[in-house]
Amino acid sequence: MSAVIKSPSRLDGISLSPPRWNEDGVALVIGLLIFALALGALSGTDLLGWVVTTSVWTDIGRALGTAGKSYAGLGGAAALLLTYGALLAVLSGAAWALRLPVARFALSFSLLFVLAYGCWVVGSFGRLAVVTVADRQKFGLDWSLRLTNEGGYLVALLLGLAIANFWPRLALFLREAIRPELYIKIAIVILGAFLAVTAAGKLNLASNLLLRGVAAIIEAYLIYWPVVYLISRKYFGFSREWSAPLASGISICGVAAAIATGGAIRARPVVPVLVSSLVVIFAVVEVLILPWLAQQFLSDDPLVAGAWIGLAIKTDGAAVAAGGITDALITARAGLDGVHYQPGWILATSSTVKVFIDIFIGIWAFILGSIWTNVINPAPAGQRTKAIEIWQRFPKFIIGFVVTFGATLLVALYGPAPFAQKLPAAIGEANNFRVIFFLLTFFSIGLLSNFAKLWQEGFAKLVAVYLISLFGFVIWVGLAISWIFFHGVLPPLAN
Amino acid sequence: MSDDTLTEELQKAGAEPLLPVEKKLIAGSLITGLLLLLVLGLLARLGGP
Numbered sequence: 001m002s003a004v005i006k007s008p009s010r011l012d013g014i015s016l017s018p019p020r021w022n023e024d025g026v027a028l029v030i031g032l033l034i035f036a037l038a039l040g041a042l043s044g045t046d047l048l049g050w051v052v053t054t055s056v057w058t059d060i061g062r063a064l065g066t067a068g069k070s071y072a073g074l075g076g077a078a079a080l081l082l083t084y085g086a087l088l089a090v091l092s093g094a095a096w097a098l099r100l101p102v103a104r105f106a107l108s109f110s111l112l113f114v115l116a117y118g119c120w121v122v123g124s125f126g127r128l129a130v131v132t133v134a135d136r137q138k139f140g141l142d143w144s145l146r147l148t149n150e151g152g153y154l155v156a157l158l159l160g161l162a163i164a165n166f167w168p169r170l171a172l173f174l175r176e177a178i179r180p181e182l183y184i185k186i187a188i189v190i191l192g193a194f195l196a197v198t199a200a201g202k203l204n205l206a207s208n209l210l211l212r213g214v215a216a217i218i219e220a221y222l223i224y225w226p227v228v229y230l231i232s233r234k235y236f237g238f239s240r241e242w243s244a245p246l247a248s249g250i251s252i253c254g255v256a257a258a259i260a261t262g263g264a265i266r267a268r269p270v271v272p273v274l275v276s277s278l279v280v281i282f283a284v285v286e287v288l289i290l291p292w293l294a295q296q297f298l299s300d301d302p303l304v305a306g307a308w309i310g311l312a313i314k315t316d317g318a319a320v321a322a323g324g325i326t327d328a329l330i331t332a333r334a335g336l337d338g339v340h341y342q343p344g345w346i347l348a349t350s351s352t353v354k355v356f357i358d359i360f361i362g363i364w365a366f367i368l369g370s371i372w373t374n375v376i377n378p379a380p381a382g383q384r385t386k387a388i389e390i391w392q393r394f395p396k397f398i399i400g401f402v403v404t405f406g407a408t409l410l411v412a413l414y415g416p417a418p419f420a421q422k423l424p425a426a427i428g429e430a431n432n433f434r435v436i437f438f439l440l441t442f443f444s445i446g447l448l449s450n451f452a453k454l455w456q457e458g459f460a461k462l463v464a465v466y467l468i469s470l471f472g473f474v475i476w477v478g479l480a481i482s483w484i485f486f487h488g489v490l491p492p493l494a495n
Numbered sequence: 496m497s498d499d500t501l502t503e504e505l506q507k508a509g510a511e512p513l514l515p516v517e518k519k520l521i522a523g524s525l526i527t528g529l530l531l532l533l534v535l536g537l538l539a540r541l542g543g544p
Contacts, residue, residue, distance in 0.1 A: 215539075226520065229520075229521060376517075
């Protein structure tokens with residue numbers, strides 16, 4: 001496993017030293033830190049009110065503001081600077097822990113943040129974001145694209161794609177800060193608290209959602225995986241070394257699963273790295289298409305749409321972020337028909353499905369590792385897969401998700417009344433960071449997707465397996481099973 | 496390993512027959528998965544939306 005993880009660093013010429021921490025640990029600490037600071041508001045101390053927020057705008061001077069009213073006097077520009085400074089400090093610490101060159105990371109991150117947040121501001125422009133007729137009248141607009149302000153994610157993704165494909169030298173300059181997995185893991189830890197606040201109001205639906213998340217695990221590991229493996233081995237003639245990471249990448253959770261499987265079956269490091277690149281590129285294509293398809297065809301079944309997105313898109317970052325876009329698009333569309341869903345439930349469904357699938361990566365890698373090292377390529381006794389690897393491969397940031405979800409739910413349901421009343425606003429402030437980390441994820445995913453490089457390397461057969469599996473099988477089975485389990489289950493209505 | 500070598504490896508990969516253990520893995524996973532989905536589907540129906 002360690003050899004697999006180190007290889008990309010070697011290939012990039014970044015560092016030969018093992019990291020002090022891994023991304024999971026760093027994401028866990030940062031996510032919990034933001035959560036803890038947010039809880040300060042429960043005792044009347046607003047520690048995160050200075051974070052920048054962006055409203056839908058037609059006058060750029062009014063676009064930026066602060067999350068907390070107590071910090072409104074700061075103004076939007078100062079809030080933006082403070083937010084940038086805080087993120088720079090914390091993430092530079094993370095870069096140190098990951099043994100990245102801190103100064104280079106800080107430079108890259110600074111430009112990354114400016115470009116990404118610029119996209120968010122552009123995405124909040126009224127012509128792009130305004131949804132309802134009332135809001136169009138309020139802003140004096142005769143038309144708008146109705147993308148909601150979450151359209152900023154797509155602006156970031158498209159800019160990232162443009163940079164990766166047309167200005168590769170700029171992408172190279174940004175590379176130290178292109179860390180979509182780190183950003184989304186931090187976001188997922190914070191998301192736990194946000195989802196708990198959402199779930200507390202409708203506990204029965206939330207518990208249903210968790211139960212039905214189990215179906216996603218079965219689908220990914222026991223239905224998708226064997227079919228993709230069979231297609232790859234039998235019809236495309238790939239070796240076992242290629243087929244197993246490919247099946248995990250397409251079926252489970254792209255990057256993490258491909259790398260865990262590659263390590264478990266003792267594949268050469270280059271195999272899961274290439275499979276991961278493929279997964280990231282297809283995730284981008286899916287993010288650009290699936291939320292709109294969901295809005296067009298699944299608006300009447302919002303939670304089917306959420307589960308489908310979580311099952312079909314194969315990286316944590318893209319799946320959870322696309323769940324956010326789908327949430328905004330479907331909620332906005334329903335709003336036009338006079339149905340006002342509580343926002344967050346579609347995102348909750350996508351993330352629950354994804355988190356449930358992630359939990360079992362370690363166990364699946366252990367099962368495959370045991371079969372490979374004991375039967376297919378028998379390894380010497382000391383090199384066989386050990387049970388401790390289940391824990392080593394367990395995605396630790398999920399612990400953070402469980403902690404923030406559980407703690408927030410406890411306070412909401414059993415905490416003193418004043419705490420429970422202040423909780424949504426407190427978690428709302430932390431949620432602003434979640435939005436920023438989503439944004440950084442989208443931008444980073446775009447930056448990683450150099451289509452030209454993929455075609456240049458000529459891995460047409462790998463692409464063919466992916467295309468056939470994803471568009472011929474995974475998204476349809478995912479849709480069918482999401483429909484079976486979530487059809488007729490609607491999000492609660494907003495008050 | 497260079498990209499050229501990898502491309503060649505992927506293009507020229509000859510079919511290796513599935514080993515019995517691979518067949519068992521594929522069939523076992525699919526059968527278990529379908530059965531579990533059936534049980535969960537029934538439970539979800541009984542539980543209602």
